[in-house]
Amino acid sequence: MVVGLAVVMGVGACSASTSGQPSSSPTESSQSASVSADVRPGPVPARVVRHGPRDRNEVALTFDADMTASALEQVRNDKIPRQVNVPLLNYLRETKTASTVFVTGLWAKEYPGEVKKLAADPTVTVANHSWDHLAWTNDCYGLPAVSGEKAKTAQVRKTSDLLHELTGKYPQFFRFPGLCHNPKDVEIVSNQGETVVDWDVNVSDAFATNPDLVSASLAKQAQPGSIFVFHANGAPNAPETLAIIKKLVPALKAKGLKPVTLDQMLG
Numbered sequence: 325m326v327v328g329l330a331v332v333m334g335v336g337a338c339s340a341s342t343s344g345q346p347s348s349s350p351t352e353s354s355q356s357a358s359v360s361a362d363v364r365p366g367p368v369p370a371r372v373v374r375h376g377p378r379d380r381n382e383v384a385l386t387f388d389a390d391m392t393a394s395a396l397e398q399v400r401n402d403k404i405p406r407q408v409n410v411p412l413l414n415y416l417r418e419t420k421t422a423s424t425v426f427v428t429g430l431w432a433k434e435y436p437g438e439v440k441k442l443a444a445d446p447t448v449t450v451a452n453h454s455w456d457h458l459a460w461t462n463d464c465y466g467l468p469a470v471s472g473e474k475a476k477t478a479q480v481r482k483t484s485d486l487l488h489e490l491t492g493k494y495p496q497f498f499r500f501p502g503l504c505h506n507p508k509d510v511e512i513v514s515n516q517g518e519t520v521v522d523w524d525v526n527v528s529d530a531f532a533t534n535p536d537l538v539s540a541s542l543a544k545q546a547q548p549g550s551i552f553v554f555h556a557n558g559a560p561n562a563p564e565t566l567a568i569i570k571k572l573v574p575a576l577k578a579k580g581l582k583p584v585t586l587d588q589m590l591g
């Protein structure tokens with residue numbers, strides 16, 4: 325069963341992600357503007373960022389690069405395609421459309437060249453999406469769950485260490501698989517020096533079949549500070565991401581909204 329992306333599908337994922345913590349202003353961040361660090365950062369305040377400043381005309385297009393153990397097995401057995409949406413990444417690169425890519429450790433391990441390419445691009449922030457996309461809660465879209473502080477900490481650190489090894493930098497942002505988390509989970513991530521990022525626009529590209537409809541809905545909801553969630557995997561679970569982005573980016577610009585990286589938005 326392909327569950328790599330199934331957890332972040334569309335309507336409902338946003339409310340499922342609610343941790344019960346108040347949304348705090350990004351200006352409360354103690355992080356410096358230089359986001360990626362070459363030494364492991366110390367603990368940061370426990371908080372969940374759902375959007376950036378509402379008084380700047382910036383939005384963040386974020387792309388999760390999911391990979392579960394079962395998805396990896398399917399890739400290796402040629403049951404599903406390579407989980408890199410190359411046309412999408414090329415489009416973002418060629419149009420200099422700023423983005424943030426949350427990579428799972430398994431994805432980074434399988435596609436180290438892609439990670440290095442992303443990290444070398446000044447219009448991209450590379451961030452952490454756990455090691456193998458296990459759920460942090462027991463009711464997260466049917467995903468198998470990880471439990472216990474030690475195992476959860478390892479979900480953060482293993483990927484951070486690999487990203488550091490590949491890029492020379494530690495990531496400073498973390499997104500939970502399926503956006504499922506409890507307040508204690510946010511503390512665990514924050515203790516590792518990474519800030520939790522959710523989203524505030526409640527439609528995703530997962531399983532989307534009508535790019536026109538999705539991009540129109542996203543454009544309508546977009547406001548200063550909006551954080552969008554997409555996927556960098558491509559088919560089978562996110563086959564229409566590029567088509568959505570190609571329509572959405574001009575629509576955002578028409579609203580006076582500029583895509584920036586999370587480094588820029590939250591730095």
Ligand SMILES: [Zn+2]
Pocket residue numbers: 328329332388389390453457500501502
């Ligand atoms: Zn994911």
